[in-house]
Amino acid sequence: MSSFDLEETATEKSNGHTHNGLRHETNGENTNGVAELKKHYDEGFQVTPAYIDSLPDMQNSENTSPKVEIQHVGIQNFKIPLEIATRDGKMQHVDCSVTGTVSLEAYKKGINMSRIIRTFYEYEECDLHPSTLQNVVKEYLERLDTCSARLAISFEYPIKQESLRSGLSGYQYYPVVLETVITPAHNVRQFMHLDFEYSSACPCSYELSVHANVHKGVAAVPHSQRSVAKLSMAYDGFVWIEDIVDLCRRALQTETQVMVKREDEQAFAELNAAHLKFVEDAVRLLHEELDKDTRISDFRIFASHLESLHSHDAISVLVKGVPNGFTAQLDPFASPR
Numbered sequence: 001m002s003s004f005d006l007e008e009t010a011t012e013k014s015n016g017h018t019h020n021g022l023r024h025e026t027n028g029e030n031t032n033g034v035a036e037l038k039k040h041y042d043e044g045f046q047v048t049p050a051y052i053d054s055l056p057d058m059q060n061s062e063n064t065s066p067k068v069e070i071q072h073v074g075i076q077n078f079k080i081p082l083e084i085a086t087r088d089g090k091m092q093h094v095d096c097s098v099t100g101t102v103s104l105e106a107y108k109k110g111i112n113m114s115r116i117i118r119t120f121y122e123y124e125e126c127d128l129h130p131s132t133l134q135n136v137v138k139e140y141l142e143r144l145d146t147c148s149a150r151l152a153i154s155f156e157y158p159i160k161q162e163s164l165r166s167g168l169s170g171y172q173y174y175p176v177v178l179e180t181v182i183t184p185a186h187n188v189r190q191f192m193h194l195d196f197e198y199s200s201a202c203p204c205s206y207e208l209s210v211h212a213n214v215h216k217g218v219a220a221v222p223h224s225q226r227s228v229a230k231l232s233m234a235y236d237g238f239v240w241i242e243d244i245v246d247l248c249r250r251a252l253q254t255e256t257q258v259m260v261k262r263e264d265e266q267a268f269a270e271l272n273a274a275h276l277k278f279v280e281d282a283v284r285l286l287h288e289e290l291d292k293d294t295r296i297s298d299f300r301i302f303a304s305h306l307e308s309l310h311s312h313d314a315i316s317v318l319v320k321g322v323p324n325g326f327t328a329q330l331d332p333f334a335s336p337r
Contacts, residue, residue: 063109072150074101075113080120084128084157087242091127094155100137102146103184116140128153130190130238133180141182152179157241163259164267170258176241192239193232196248197256200227200282200305201272224272225308226256227279229286232326234298247293251285252277279305283318291320300326 078098083091100116119140126132133151141149156173163169177193205222212220229248233239249255253275257268277285282303290299298320305314317328 057112058109061109063107065109067106069106070104072101073104073111074150075099075116078117078120080124082124082128082153082155084155087240092158094128094157096128096153096155099150099152099154100140101150102141102144103148104146111144111146115143119143128178130178130180133178133190134188137180137182147184149182150179151181152177159242159245161255161258163257163261163264164271165263166259166261168259168261168264172255172258174241174245189234190236191232191234192241192244193230194241194244194248196229196231196245196252198227198229198248198252198282199224199254199256199268199272200279201254201276202309203276203278203281205309206273206276223307223309225306227282227303227305229282230302230304231286231290232300232302233290233296234325235296237295239293239295243293247289248286251289252282279303279314279316283316287318287320298322298325300328 076099078100080096080098082094082096084094086092098120100120102111102116104111120136122139123132123136126135133153137149137151154175154177157176158171158173160169161172175195177191179191179193181189181191183189201222201224209220209222212218229252231244231248233244254268254272254277257264260268282305283301286301286303287299290296290301300320301316301318303316307314315330317330319326319328
């Protein structure tokens with residue numbers, strides 16, 4: 001041990017002691033003059049208004065970071081069970097994931113994010129209806145004193161699907177997002193996003209298979225694959241989720257099946273042959289149906305065929321073409337599912 005170590009040890013013995021590398025004074029204070037804190041949870045501690053007023057509120061302090069406006073700040077993946085009305089007059093339980101955000105002015109440091117959650121819980125007994133979402137987002141917009149806000153509720157919506165020929169039925173689950181936006185101009189906009197899975201049999205592969213059958217006398221099978229159409233719709237008034245599912249079924253005809261016996265599998269093969277489609281066909285068929293619905297003011301269709309022939313996917317994007325509406329911009333990192 002060096003003379004410096006001996007001197008330090010002697011000093012510690014006379015003035016205090018060390019523990020886990022920290023030096024403590026013998027009078028109950030550390031080297032910074034702060035009393036040692038007891039490690040104890042007081043279950044009986046009563047919170048008073050005066051005590052709450054004494055708590056530091058960092059989000060309302062001065063913004064010392066760069067003075068830049070933030071478009072969205074808030075919470076994501078907040079879970080809550082809710083009830084939603086079905087088209088046949090029943091109530092359906094759905095487990096929801098909530099994203100709630102507001103804009104933040106450049107001079108403000110941050111927001112009290114718990115206010116978004118607390119506001120939502122005040123409406124937990126209400127059904128999941130556009131009017132409910134509008135009330136929630138207006139409430140926390142006012143409480144957080146900001147100029148724009150967004151609320152998105154995602155869940156899987158079950159609808160009974162009948163088999164093609166066997167008389168069986170099963171639940172098909174549709175990923176849905178209901179979204180409410182209040183713009184800086186205080187306009188309220190409603191959106192619905194829905195994923196629809198279907199089978200796409202390749203027209204080119206079908207013709208090549210038939211050619212092999214006729215000209216070579218050999219069996220050949222055209223390739224088909226599970227595909228997904230991701231719809232985003234701006235709407236006025238009210239739109240049933242079932243209405244959008246029916247629209248997709250009319251447009252594409254080849255929805256993937258839940259309950260399948262041999263007679264259903266054969267029927268599905270016939271159905272695919274009767275409705276061959278490239279990814280270009282899929283978005284155009286959906287466009288035709290969506291454009292007929294006067295409740296839907298704008299829409300975006302993203303279709304992805306998860307190719308069984310290729311090691312890549314085939315995709316297509318089509319929008320209604322409303323000024324300042326949805327664009328065909330692609331997210332290069334988005335998953336097709």
